[in-house]
Amino acid sequence: RKEVEQDPGPFNVPEGATVAFNCTYSNSASQSFFWYRQDCRKEPKLLMSVYSSGNEDGRFTAQLNRASQYISLLIRDSKLSDSATYLCVVNTYNAGNMLTFGGGTRLMVKP
């Protein structure tokens, strides 16, 4: 089993739809979590950190479920510009950063 797993998609949704991605992690000692967005042929960019209490940034909501060991990203009112690959990153800090990527989930928002 991979340490960090994501459904690769693609998720094809119409504009205005709400879409959610999950990311599961296997190491219960993992301490911090992030969502990144990667556009084609570009470097990943930090979308948001994921806090234990959940956090929201505009149309984006991130949640952490430690009991079930997953994080989620919810995108409301999808825009065409949201089309990208979304990567989750898990940090299992142990005398140094140990950051593990999921394989990414591809989202395609259609007009």
Added chain:
Amino acid sequence: GAVVSQHPSRVICKSGTSVKIECRSLDFQATTMFWYRQFPKKSLMLMATSNEGSKATYEQGVEKDKFLINHASLTLSTLTVTSAHPEDSSFYICSAAGGANNSPLHFGNGTRLTVT
């Protein structure tokens, strides 16, 4: 603005030559730097993890003599692709993290390497 600078962004070289890619953290001390390669429409593949002042830890299947990584300071790591071959052509990306356990990764803008 960018917090991690990667250079060059694009390089074309001939087979057999070596190419050095630099990754600099601009306004923080990067205790850990990561190097990835990415093929078209594929996910990032971690090549190696380097902590400042120590030898890099390479992922399985990545030749350490082929991909030399140096992390001599808290703001600079370099990846040298030695004796490059056409199959080394790829998109190489570095990322850096600070020392705290909630430090997010910051990525360089990547280097597109083409070996002819």
